[in-house]
Amino acid sequence: MVLLVHHPISPFARKIRLQMSEKKMLFVLREEEPWRLSEDVYKLNPSGELPIFLNDGKVISGNYAISEYLEEIKTDVPLLYGNAEDKAEIRRLIDWFDNKFYKDVYRNLVYEKVHKRFAAGLAPDSKILKIGLNNLNYHLEYIEWLLEQRQYLATETISLADLAAAAQISVVDYLGGIPWDDFKNAKIWYSKIKSRPAFKDILKDNIKGILPAKHYANLDF
Numbered sequence: 001m002v003l004l005v006h007h008p009i010s011p012f013a014r015k016i017r018l019q020m021s022e023k024k025m026l027f028v029l030r031e032e033e034p035w036r037l038s039e040d041v042y043k044l045n046p047s048g049e050l051p052i053f054l055n056d057g058k059v060i061s062g063n064y065a066i067s068e069y070l071e072e073i074k075t076d077v078p079l080l081y082g083n084a085e086d087k088a089e090i091r092r093l094i095d096w097f098d099n100k101f102y103k104d105v106y107r108n109l110v111y112e113k114v115h116k117r118f119a120a121g122l123a124p125d126s127k128i129l130k131i132g133l134n135n136l137n138y139h140l141e142y143i144e145w146l147l148e149q150r151q152y153l154a155t156e157t158i159s160l161a162d163l164a165a166a167a168q169i170s171v172v173d174y175l176g177g178i179p180w181d182d183f184k185n186a187k188i189w190y191s192k193i194k195s196r197p198a199f200k201d202i203l204k205d206n207i208k209g210i211l212p213a214k215h216y217a218n219l220d221f
Contacts, residue, residue: 002027005041005052007034008205009114011106012063012098013051014167019067019160021198023074035119063098067160079160090154093146093161101139101168108132113175114207133177140183147185158193166193170202176213180221187221195219 002020004027006013020027032041037048044052045061053060053069060066071080080090109132112124143165146153154161169190172178180187193199203217215221 001055003030003054004028005030005032005044005054006050007031008207009110009171010034010050011102011168011171012049014170014202015098015160015164016051016053016063016066016070017202018163018167018198019070019079021201022079022158022163022196023070023077025070025074033118035115067094071160079158079163081159082155086155090159090161093154094164097161097164097168101165104135105132105139105172106168108135109175109177110171114210118209136172136178137182140178140186143186143189144183147189152189158196162189162193166190166199167202170194170199174205174207174212174216175210176216191220 002025004013004016004020006017006029008014008031017027017029032038032050034050041050041052042048044054044059047061049062051061051063051066053066060069068080071078080087082090108128112128112132116122116124143153150156152158152162153165169178173190180190194203206212
C-alpha cells in the first residue's frame with residue numbers, strides 16, 4: 001500500500017498527488033499539520049518536511065526524491081521525458097516553481113494567511129501580502145510568455161513542470177485573489193490542467209476554517 005503523509009496546504013504534497021494520479025497509482029493520504037507536526041513525521045523525515053512517501057516498508061522523503069522515484073518506477077506514463085534538452089527544461093521549470101515561486105509568492109501569501117493564523121493566531125501583515133501579490137503578477141506574466149511559445153509550460157504536452165506549477169498556484173487560488181482575467185493564456189492553461197481527472201481530488205481539498213474561493217472548483221472559472 002502506498003501512503004503519502006501530506007497536508008492540503010502543501011504545494012509539494014499536491015505535486016506528488018497529481019503525479020501519482022496522472023500515473024493512475026492507488027494511494028492513501030494521512031494528514032499532518034505543518035505547523036504542528038507529530039513526532040512520527042520527524043522519525044520518518046528528520047527535516048520535518050512534507051510530503052513523505054511510504055510503500056511496503058520503504059520511506060522516501062523530499063519532494064524531488066519522491067517525484068524522481070515515481071518517474072523511475074512508473075515509466076508507462078512519463079512526465080519527465082524527451083531528449084536531454086527537454087528534460088533539462090522540465091527540470092528547470094520544476095525548480096522555478098518549487099523554489100522561486102514558493103519563495104516569492106507562497107511564503108508571502110499562504111504563510112501570512114494560513115500558517116501564521118494556525119501556528120500563532122496572528123493576523124497577516126498587509127505589507128508582506130502586497131509583496132506576494134506583486135510577485136504573483138510577475139510569475140503570471142512569465143507563464144503568459146512561456147505559453148506564447150508552447151502549448152504547455154515546458155513542452156507541447158503536459159509534463160511534471162505543469163504539475164509543479166499548478167500545485168503551487170492551486171493553493172494560492174484556493175485563497176482567492178488571482179487576477180485571472182488579466183492573464184488569458186495562464187487562465188486557459190490552468191483551466192486545462194484542473195479539468196484533468198488527476199486534479200479532481202485536489203479541487204475537493206478543504207483547509208479547516210478557511211473556505212475556498214467561489215470559483216476554486218469551477219473548471220471553467
